[in-house]
Amino acid sequence: MHGNLRTAPADFLAGGGEMSALMQTFDWGGTSIGPMDLWPQSLRTTISIMLRSPIPMVLLWGADGIMIYNDAYTVFAGGRHPRLLGSKVLEGWAEVADFNANVMRVGMAGGTLSYRDQELTLHRHGAPEQVWMNLDYSPVIDETGKPGGVLAIVVETTERILAERRIAAEKDRLRELFHQxxxxxxxxxxxxxxxxxxxxxxxxxxxxxxxxxxxxxxxxxxxxxxxxxxxxxxxxxxxxxxxxxxxxxxxxxxxxxxxxxxxxxxxxxxxxxxxxxxxxxxxxxxxxxxxxxxxxxxxxxxxxxxxxxxxxxxxxxxxxxxxxxxxxxxxxxxxxxxxxxxxxxxxx
Incomplete structure (x- = not known):
């Protein structure tokens, strides 16, 4: 009745902002997930939802965790964007490869992970920096009924954490002055x-x-x-x-x-x-x-x-x-x- 439910090659990218344009021109044939016209509907649907979200999200697709992300994630990625697009997650974020290896292992086995104010050292602008994030990982089920990838929601909390630490340090200083x-x-x-x-x-x-x-x-x-x-x-x-x-x-x-x-x-x-x-x-x-x-x-x-x-x-x-x-x-x-x-x- 509905015929082939898979959308035309790039229809699912419509309305996705900067990342939609970059994805259309990217050479996906050079990655392990292959050219876009061969992508399964589960991948297309997930990307369509992700691109329209105001929350930073990144999809790690396939065994290699090929990175596909939305406009909000480009802000988080900093100077690593646009090189992260289409890269293997363990190579794209090499400084936290062990952390992401566990993410892929758990997610591709059908499990979920959630972290609050997780501290990691990232090289987003050419130098190491301490970053705090709320991270949520969920498997994306493909047409075989098994996880085809892992969807990550990434909300940076660095600014809040540093502000809370400054306030706490000031309180400690005032308390010490009080006692002395x-x-x-x-x-x-x-x-x-x-x-x-x-x-x-x-x-x-x-x-x-x-x-x-x-x-x-x-x-x-x-x-x-x-x-x-x-x-x-x-x-x-x-x-x-x-x-x-x-x-x-x-x-x-x-x-x-x-x-x-x-x-x-x-x-x-x-x-x-x-x-x-x-x-x-x-x-x-x-x-x-x-x-x-x-x-x-x-x-x-x-x-x-x-x-x-x-x-x-x-x-x-x-x-x-x-x-x-x-x-x-x-x-x-x-x-x-x-x-x-x-x-x-x-x-x-």
């Missing part, structure tokens, strides 16, 4: 102020204990009555920056001993991630080794109303500032309420 910072630095997440990242100076302040991945009051339970959780709640809720100076804090650096008093300068800047789900807080500061300004404060000064003042920081923002030396905090007095200063500041 001379002042203590902390990144919290969420309303429970879970420790995401702390640096070496912070461990020197609070003692060697597991804090990362734990909420503030679980990691440092001694802060529960000191008001720092309330202060973080306020910063988290309002997203308003805060600066504290010479604020007292009692830390259980050694579980076998009583909490030790420290005085710290610190700031809680506005969260750079605000507006995103799961935003948190950042704390950076330094320990004060002496608290002379606190201990020298007069009783009258220590009893004055404890209200934070404001000042303009270098970034132009207005920050709430707590400065006990300016007359409001009694954290340096023995026996005083450890959390009164910070709770008053936070409005508790």
């Amino acid at each position: 910072a001379p002042g203590f630095m902390v990144i919290y997440s969420g309303p429970d102020h879970v420790f995401e990242l702390v640096n070496e100076a912070y461990y020197q302040l609070v003692g060697r204990r597991e804090v990362v991945g734990r909420p503030l009051l679980e990691a440092l339970p001694e802060l529960a009555e000191q008001g720092y959780d309330t202060l973080l709640d306020e910063v988290y809720r309002t997203r308003q920056p805060f600066v504290g100076r010479s604020l007292p804090v009692y830390l259980l650096r050694d579980p076998s001993k009583e909490p030790e008093q420290r005085f710290v300068d610190f700031c809680l800047p506005a969260d750079l991630r605000q507006g995103r789900a799961g935003h948190g807080s950042v704390c950076r500061g330094q320990r004060r080794h002496r608290a002379g300004s606190l201990r020298g404060a007069s009783a009258a000064s220590a009893q004055r109303a404890q209200s934070p003042r404001q000042e303009h920081a270098d970034d132009g923002a207005v920050h709430r500032v707590a400065d006990p030396a300016n007359g409001g905090f009694d954290g340096g007095r023995a026996g005083g309420d450890r959390g009164a200063s910070v709770r008053a500041l936070a409005g508790a």
Whole structure:
């Protein structure tokens, strides 16, 4: 009814772009697959589909893996195009002959292969270069019911891989700078102020204990009555920056001993991630080794109303500032309420 289903010699190449024109003029009689008018319909149909695809594809036909490819593959081939056309795959890509030998062995036996971000060294422009690709290989069944060739889909991922590596290297560099910072630095997440990242100076302040991945009051339970959780709640809720100076804090650096008093300068800047789900807080500061300004404060000064003042920081923002030396905090007095200063500041 349909007569000979095989198309005219070059009809299947119509609409295939640059590679259609090159294929029509190529001397296929000099290859193991013979002249085009003798090609089986399975080969013609596969080429017709491949030529019209926007995805880089190459057909490796016959036992020699004679290379036939589309326009998109010419971009991947670089300077090896058009010499690859009609070549044996093990010779066309000689630098990866072992890899392609396995492809041909598996594909011609009816198997498939799939690789993600496969790294190979190719000589596409006269010099070796590292290339990453997503590769998928499938057998093409011919008129005998057996594989007549292998169809490969080749999507280069080099640009993405290199970009991801640059980003990862930059993150590592920033993380190292974070850990080496001379002042203590902390990144919290969420309303429970879970420790995401702390640096070496912070461990020197609070003692060697597991804090990362734990909420503030679980990691440092001694802060529960000191008001720092309330202060973080306020910063988290309002997203308003805060600066504290010479604020007292009692830390259980050694579980076998009583909490030790420290005085710290610190700031809680506005969260750079605000507006995103799961935003948190950042704390950076330094320990004060002496608290002379606190201990020298007069009783009258220590009893004055404890209200934070404001000042303009270098970034132009207005920050709430707590400065006990300016007359409001009694954290340096023995026996005083450890959390009164910070709770008053936070409005508790």
